[in-house]
Amino acid sequence: MAVKRVKTTKLDIIKCAAEFFFEYGYAGTSPRMISDALDLSTGNITYYFPSKEHLLAVFVEMLCEYQWKMMEEEAQEGVSSILAVCLELTTMAAVCEQDPIAKEFYLSSYSSPLCLDIIRRNDAERNKKVFKDYCPEWSDEQFAEAEVLVSGIEYATLMTAGDPVSLETRISGALNNILSIYNVPEEVRARMLRKVFALNYRSISKRMMRKFKEYIKETNEQALELAQQKKGAIQ
Numbered sequence: 457m458a459v460k461r462v463k464t465t466k467l468d469i470i471k472c473a474a475e476f477f478f479e480y481g482y483a484g485t486s487p488r489m490i491s492d493a494l495d496l497s498t499g500n501i502t503y504y505f506p507s508k509e510h511l512l513a514v515f516v517e518m519l520c521e522y523q524w525k526m527m528e529e530e531a532q533e534g535v536s537s538i539l540a541v542c543l544e545l546t547t548m549a550a551v552c553e554q555d556p557i558a559k560e561f562y563l564s565s566y567s568s569p570l571c572l573d574i575i576r577r578n579d580a581e582r583n584k585k586v587f588k589d590y591c592p593e594w595s596d597e598q599f600a601e602a603e604v605l606v607s608g609i610e611y612a613t614l615m616t617a618g619d620p621v622s623l624e625t626r627i628s629g630a631l632n633n634i635l636s637i638y639n640v641p642e643e644v645r646a647r648m649l650r651k652v653f654a655l656n657y658r659s660i661s662k663r664m665m666r667k668f669k670e671y672i673k674e675t676n677e678q679a680l681e682l683a684q685q686k687k688g689a690i691q
């Protein structure tokens with residue numbers, strides 16, 4: 457006998473939104489499209505997610521964690537690597553040049569106050585570990601202030617992807633400014649830039665976005681399966 461599927465509305469919404477965001481883009485997806493696909497009212501959507509921005513925030517949280525883990529693995533310099541910081545922005549800029557939907561996803565994330573707060577808090581906490589040797593006397597507030605500047609540089613770099621100025625030129629300027637904010641010496645900055653540009657960052661950027669989409673799908677499916685099992689056990 458077939459097992460009747462139990463409704464797990466919030467997880468269903470997240471799963472559907474992920475599919476739509478990466479097929480039609482963030483701007484091209486509306487709550488009505490999600491509600492129609494799931495045969496729900498828009499009220500069901502807004503009950504769990506008051507706005508489309510709140511749905512985007514779910515994926516930004518996931519991206520912050522997943523993207524950093526992958527950058528550390530690609531950089532191969534251990535935990536909290538400065539090279540991983542450089543590679544992260546480089547791959548984001550590269551994928552924005554190659555994939556319009558990915559570019560819209562990143563720019564929407566940096567344009568959203570809710571998502572930008574997630575990015576800034578996540579990166580400030582991470583950068584306390586990455587740059588502790590260069591900022592030994594900095595307070596948490598100083599790291600938070602630095603991230604306000606850094607996130608602005610990152611947004612400007614991603615927004616101008618595709619301009620006549622080469623990617624390497626734009627990335628060099630952005631990374632030099634970011635590392636300078638954290639008091640990284642010029643010789644170290646130069647070494648990090650040589651290393652990051654020696655990597656096949658365009659290939660890494662494509663792989664990163666592909667694997668992130670797979671990660672979202674797998675994570676959602678596992679969460680849905682677990683929710684079904686729990687509800688089935690209760691019933």
